[in-house]
Amino acid sequence: MPWTRKPRLHVPGGLYHVILRGNARQDVFFAPEDRRRFYELLAEGITRFGYRVHAFCLMSNHLHLALQAGDQSLSAGMQNLAFRYTRYLNARLRRIGHLFEGRYKAYLIDQDAYGLALVRYIHLNPVRARIVKQPAAYAYSGHRAYLGREDLAWLTTDWVLGQFGSRVGVARARYHQFVNDGKAEGHNAAFYGGQADSRIVGEEDFVKAILKRNARRRRAPTITELVTYVCRCYRLNEKELLAAGRARLPAEARALLAWLALKTLAAPLTTLAQRFGRDISTLSHARSRIEERSRKSSTFAKALDRHLYAISQA
CATH class of the missing domain: 1.10.1750.10 (DnaA protein, C-terminal DNA-binding domain)
Structure with a gap:
């Protein structure tokens, strides 16, 4: 019997771990201007498709995003983002063809249980890859903006910092410590889909509630x-x-x-x-x-x- 791909889950307000990889693991960013253009497209997508970006990390051949879905499904926004960035890069490099590997990956996250851990996991990606020793030394993630060292108006930081205190300075210091405490952690397969359902990361009750809700709507x-x-x-x-x-x-x-x-x-x-x-x-x-x-x-x-x-x- 042929394998059937499960349909994507759309939960308005849901937090998703989104991953885009280069075709055959090839690079998708070649110069700082490429990453700046990706920032611009991501910011435009927030306005056009209504999602929010809580965390991101742009590596050379792939990228991670922590996105909160709006009323529109993420599919339209992510397809538009990948299409427009591919068109930009192909024009700049004077080439044709696919840039990204198949469909983007998106895992629905139990935000209360795993939201903060996901943000930390994404921002520590360059440390795990041994590109830098400190996450703040990497220029192309959201970590520096959380520390107040970079201004990214399109990055939503209120929810994460709000978990660490009502005063911005205190919240940033506690967030910084929280991220540093996770530097020894390696790859975490849990953020790439759960055992009960490969599309969802969360406790059993959360998974059951999402599937029940989705069954009614779908x-x-x-x-x-x-x-x-x-x-x-x-x-x-x-x-x-x-x-x-x-x-x-x-x-x-x-x-x-x-x-x-x-x-x-x-x-x-x-x-x-x-x-x-x-x-x-x-x-x-x-x-x-x-x-x-x-x-x-x-x-x-x-x-x-x-x-x-x-x-x-x-």
Whole structure:
């Protein structure tokens, strides 16, 4: 039986350990200007997609982020970030091709139990890699900003520092000590998925609660429900939606239908093609155009997220 990849978990307000690795472990940052450009794109993503960055570390061939999801799923934001940075770097280096290795990794973290430890783990990455002896000596992580030695307006530090005291100076000193206390720790597999569910890091009760909540929200809609929804959005009837021809409005509606069917796990493209008498390659190209447009347009990406939300609430 073929292995089936589990769908991503979207929990608004949830804390995620996100990892992006270079294709074949090759470098993704070659000069300080590359990291500065990545900062800019990350900051733009906060505004466009509503997530927060609590910690980060940019190594030469991979990066770690501690992100708090907003109402929109992280997928749109991370896909946009990877696409735009790849486009920037390929243009600068005058090359083509993939930069990152497959899909980004994202692990939902029990923030109360493991949030602080995750921030420490991310900021100590250069120490574990023996690049520096002190985390503050590494220029491309959030640690220096937490100590007040660097100004990164897009980095959210309030939650972490708030765990160490109400006075900023005291909180920074305690945070500094907390991070230093972890310097002897090595690689921690716990931050790369739990045993109960590889997508979640947390205690048993937390995992059960997340899966129960997700099961309620993720009931896959039927194809009929999706057709009804898309027809309502485009003010078409089913006959108009499925009519032969290349009229713009029905074509756009069919593309959205194909995209929604895959995103909501309602049906594979083969099923849609058989039911509606369409060629599977046509539906696949239509769905790909939707995804390409969403990567280039934050407005369109937000519209897609609204469609997914509306379907989930139906």
